Amino acid sequence: MQSRSNLVPVFLSLAAVMFAVSPFLIDAAPYEATMGLVQRIFYYHVPSAMVMFASAFVCGIASVVYLVKRSSTADAVALAAAELVVVFGLIVLVTGPLWGIKAWGVWWQWDARLTSSLVLWLIFVSYLLLRRFAGAGSEMLAAAVGVFGMANVPFVYWSVNVWRTIHPTTNVVKSLPPEMGLPFYWCAGAFACLYVGVLLTRLRLEESRMALEAAYAEVED
Amino acid sequence: MKQHRFLFSGRIWGSVVLGLLALAAPLVAQQPALDGFVPMDQLAQREVLPATPLVFYAYSFVWLALIGYVFTIWRRLARVEQDLAAVQRRLKEGAGER
Numbered sequence: 001m002q003s004r005s006n007l008v009p010v011f012l013s014l015a016a017v018m019f020a021v022s023p024f025l026i027d028a029a030p031y032e033a034t035m036g037l038v039q040r041i042f043y044y045h046v047p048s049a050m051v052m053f054a055s056a057f058v059c060g061i062a063s064v065v066y067l068v069k070r071s072s073t074a075d076a077v078a079l080a081a082a083e084l085v086v087v088f089g090l091i092v093l094v095t096g097p098l099w100g101i102k103a104w105g106v107w108w109q110w111d112a113r114l115t116s117s118l119v120l121w122l123i124f125v126s127y128l129l130l131r132r133f134a135g136a137g138s139e140m141l142a143a144a145v146g147v148f149g150m151a152n153v154p155f156v157y158w159s160v161n162v163w164r165t166i167h168p169t170t171n172v173v174k175s176l177p178p179e180m181g182l183p184f185y186w187c188a189g190a191f192a193c194l195y196v197g198v199l200l201t202r203l204r205l206e207e208s209r210m211a212l213e214a215a216y217a218e219v220e221d
Numbered sequence: 222m223k224q225h226r227f228l229f230s231g232r233i234w235g236s237v238v239l240g241l242l243a244l245a246a247p248l249v250a251q252q253p254a255l256d257g258f259v260p261m262d263q264l265a266q267r268e269v270l271p272a273t274p275l276v277f278y279a280y281s282f283v284w285l286a287l288i289g290y291v292f293t294i295w296r297r298l299a300r301v302e303q304d305l306a307a308v309q310r311r312l313k314e315g316a317g318e319r
Contacts, residue, residue: 023280038272041279048283087290094286095279102272198291205298212301215308219315 004200011197018190025183032180038102043183045095046173047191049117052088053153055081055195056120059127060150063143075139076206078146080199082127085149088195089121104166112163116156123149 022043032039059081065074096114097107108114123145130142160169176184 036272038275040276044280044283087286091283091286094282098275098279098282102270102275194287198294201291201294201298205294205301208298208301208305212305212308215305215312218312219308 005204008197008200008204011193011200015190015194015197018186018193022183022187022190025186029180029183030177035103038099041095041099043187044191045092045099046184047188048088048091048095050188051191051195052085052092052120053157054192055084055088055199056124056150056153058199059085059124059146060153063146063150066139066143067147072210073207075143076203076210078143079131080202080206082124082131082142082146082149083202084195084199085124086121086128088191089117089124092117093121109166111165111167112159113156113165113167116152116159120149120152120156123152 026040026043031037059078062074062078062081065071066078101107127142127145127149130138130145134141160167
């Protein structure tokens with residue numbers, strides 16, 4: 001636990017430096033030909049979505065470990081990761097329409113990518129609601145929801161390639177020219193560092209909460 | 222022989238009609254010709270929607286959401302660790318009295 005706590009300032013400092021530099025790199029990137037300035041939302045929107053997907057996987061895998069081994073640490077990791085899916089998902093769902101209103105002329109479209117992203121976010125909101133209000137024993141049910149949420153991620157990712165949608169396909173990132181690729185991968189690194197730092201901090205909060213519950217139980221005895 | 226000639230001419234007419242339809246398709250799909258130019262400031266509000274505020278709102282939201290979330294974690298952690306220290310102190314005191 002101590003070694004994990006030592007890593008938190010490293011990741012958070014790295015994220016802070018990378019986020020501070022990111023506006024300069026984004027400003028130096030060329031304008032996209034058809035969308036112009038508004039395309040710059042991409043540099044925070046897509047890394048947020050990548051972190052959201054990664055966090056859904058962390059939650060799903062930790063939930064599987066919890067269901068198999070009943071490990072309290074795995075349960076704490078799953079809860080921390082689910083909360084981060086909701087936070088980064090909210091960023092994706094707010095920045096996307098701000099980009100869409102200029103690029104597509106509409107705030108929202110009920111197409112495959114947008115709808116499946118919203119469904120993924122709602123699954124993890126339901127995970128948190130279960131943990132908050134379902135009482136004792138909700139861990140098992142929430143873990144099943146976490147696994148279901150993880151299984152949904154590939155459908156969201158490939159939805160743009162399989163179904164007709166107004167959202168850009170996954171090839172956009174692979175085909176980025178270097179002058180757009182540098183700020184994008186820089187921002188992706190910043191979001192990844194922030195994610196690890198915040199996840200470890202959130203995990204520490206959950207472990208402290210479990211220690212507090214154990215201490216209260218000891219006092220009552 | 223006559224019937225054969227009729228069939229042959231029918232095929233030719235069919236080809237001509239199909240050819241004309243193929244030529245007419247792009248004409249039908251074309252935009253109507255402009256009768257006059259419209260100044261940019263007379264367009265509907267949505268068509269001249271400026272991008273700068275949208276980019277500003279998007280980046281501001283990301284920063285505020287992340288800073289706000291990190292702040293809530295920090296507050297929750299401080300409260301739980303404070304409570305934990307207090308309970309552990311009580312436990313130690315209880316063990317000392319015994």
